[in-house]
Amino acid sequence: MEENRLKGIIDLHIHTAPDVRQRKMNDLEIMEAAVARGVRAVVIKSHVAPTVGRAEIVNRVKEEKYGDTSDFQMFGGVALNRFVGGINPWAVETALKLGGKLVWLPTNTAENHCKKQDKTNWVSVVRDGKIVPELKDVFELIKDYDAVLETGHISPEECRIVAEAARNAGVKKIVITHPEFWVVGMSVEEQARIVKDYDVLLEHVYAQPIGGGVYKKNLETNVEAMKAIGCEHFIVATDSGQTQNPYWYESIKEYIDYLYDVGGFTKAEVDRMTKENPAKMLGI
Template sequence: MHVHSAPDIRERAYTDFELMEAGIRVGAKGIVLKSHHGSTVERAFLVNEHNKIINNGMNNDFVMYGSITLNYGVGGLNPIAVETALKMGAKVVWLPTIHASNQIYKNGQVGGIQCVNQEGNVVENLVDILELIKKYNVVLGTGHLSPQEIFVVVKKAREIGVEKIVITHPEFWVVGMSSEEQERIVKEYDVILERCYAQPMGGGVYKSNLADNLEIIKRVGYKNVMVDTDGGQIENPNWEIALEQYMQFLLDNGVEEDKLNYMTKQIPAKLLGRSESI
């Protein structure tokens, strides 16, 4: 549900086509392409056409999915960009990440894209975007917002009727959501916590999240935790290796296989509208 690949502004471990090949090789049913710089819908379409051609029309059940991230590359909180991406098949709308005001602040700068105004309300353009997410029944990812912003946005999204809400790597230090806050948002709004393989600490250094991920599964329950990678960096193992290590860690530490299947297969299948048995 969250992999970065080339083309990108920074170097990535795989191109889109190479990522597709890795997915097919390990028996994955699908991958969501994410870019901090716009929409990946067109890229996903071309990957799926390429898959048909190189496999001579044989159905291998693999689908690449597109998404859109609402940073400055698409004009920030731009309802027109969102609607265009959704009409073309985007399955995830991520709120601002690298250009979120919270990330800009955590980086010691000022500015960035605001999702919540000074009165503590969701800004008007984001309300329009939430309405579009509801209309197309796709996933809302909370991006790199602060915990305080996330609670406000999720509350509004639920009021509007958005069904699929994923808290984007809440363990990431930029987001900085405490275990208590993660437990509370699950109890209050029944959201999915996307817990990822590792997080960047700066200077090309990544910190493993695995032990902390295990603890949050014990704390909130497996039905609200999605095992994910946020992979694609050259500093980390390739996506499929990172996912294998993550899954093996959980199995080795007492997470039963049926629960792991739920976190790695059933949750993403529901989010992506895959009706077949996974």
Template sequence: MLLMDTKNCLDVSKEWLAGAIDMHVHAAPDCASRKYTDAELARQYHQAGMGGFVSKCHHVDTSGRAAVIRELMPPQEAGIVYGSVVLNHSVGGLNPSAVMTCGRMGGKVVWFPTVDATNDAIYKRKHRNPALGQYNEQPSDQKKITILAEDGSLRPEVYPVLEAIRQQDLVLATGHLAPQESLVLISEAAAMGIQKLLVTHVSLPITKADAGLQQDFLDAGAWLEHCFYTPYYQLASWDEILASIHLAGSEHIILSTDFGQCQSPDPAEGLRQFAQELHRRGISGQEIRQMMVENPRGLLA
């Protein structure tokens, strides 16, 4: 776990994070314990001067509850909550109807399988680190999900999902697919005209992509996501994250927290700490604003 030296770290200007949107946050209600509800988090992001967050649940579509919170909470008290869906078994897996429903209810992000991805299961069987999130999984006899056929091409059932994402103009996030799976998916999606492409936490061990693959993702038009969760729990080094930022340039990076766990810092504070640590390591305020404010807003527009 990262220990912050609050006496020696530089103050991050509020101007850098004004309007920042955290693209990856876990909130209650959920099957796993979460630190705060969506409504509580909305207030926290607002109080921090930030723009809001994307509510992610591995097992249900959050777009409906995000819409209710936006209606009920006075604008002067809350940041914006954006809904999303993760294509795990609980929503039917690779289910285009789940995508269309999310979009029609105002959701913004579609993650491909996470805890039900074949890649996720294989990695966790070999590595028993509790920071990898085994507590997120639900008992199921269903086969884990891969998007590739034996010849390495996309399985036919993936294409209707991509078409639904394209029609609804949603953000496609790769979830916990293997990096090579993600590259095939991103390439096919780009060929179909999908422009909002996000490779989920490229520094997390489960989905880690080397520099060559990261360049391939960038060449296909994707953004690369780094979550504060990863260095905070010592699942990646700061050097790896800095190298990725320098490779891609700040215009192609999304910085989020992946927080919401009871043992983690409050998500809005985590985003501030993430900015703090990167600034201390040479990333400019302008670059931080690009990666935490401008890029997320562009994807969610």
């Protein structure tokens, strides 16, 4: 029988329906696929709305349907884009009170993202080399709830400023969101430096958009970064859900197979990136 390489894994980055953009799978379909494969947990993400309440409903459905035959859990969070008021501590506090685990800094309305795509009406996290004042309250909430600060689509320089300010504020869990994504544009050397200086984790994902609705796989360059910096500093996630890409369970299986069969990583190394590091972030 083929080994089930998805058993016990955790994916911290999946886009699901309902959404303003068409998605490949909805929340319940993700749950069913995860339970069938023995997946430990996933985090559903939206650029436009908090996902915490949706995750809680899915968990209740899972419990009623599967009881203690599955330990799968779905988690949510909030992305601090224009749609929730930008850097909005009230939105963060509400999401965390409801059980949210991840707080993403602005993604598709981040200043860095908008400038690279010639858009306006962005959300800033840094002004004049310092974090915006509202972030201080956000950091305090993240610290108090032992949540995860994700950097979203901000620039490498902004990531460093944010990471330093967050560490100084007592934030314990910081993840650099897909630094390989061209919008973020963090070189391997910059990734290694921010890991060394601020002890952050690097989330590397399955694929990224390159324009015109086309996506390219990141697997080869992800492996190169993992080998250069060290697996202990990485989280494997898919950032899946786009109609152009495979179904989530196909993406994560292909990614993990690649780590073993092409990357040559050991089970301990793969487990660190797919199970242990994400579990530590979720506190499970």
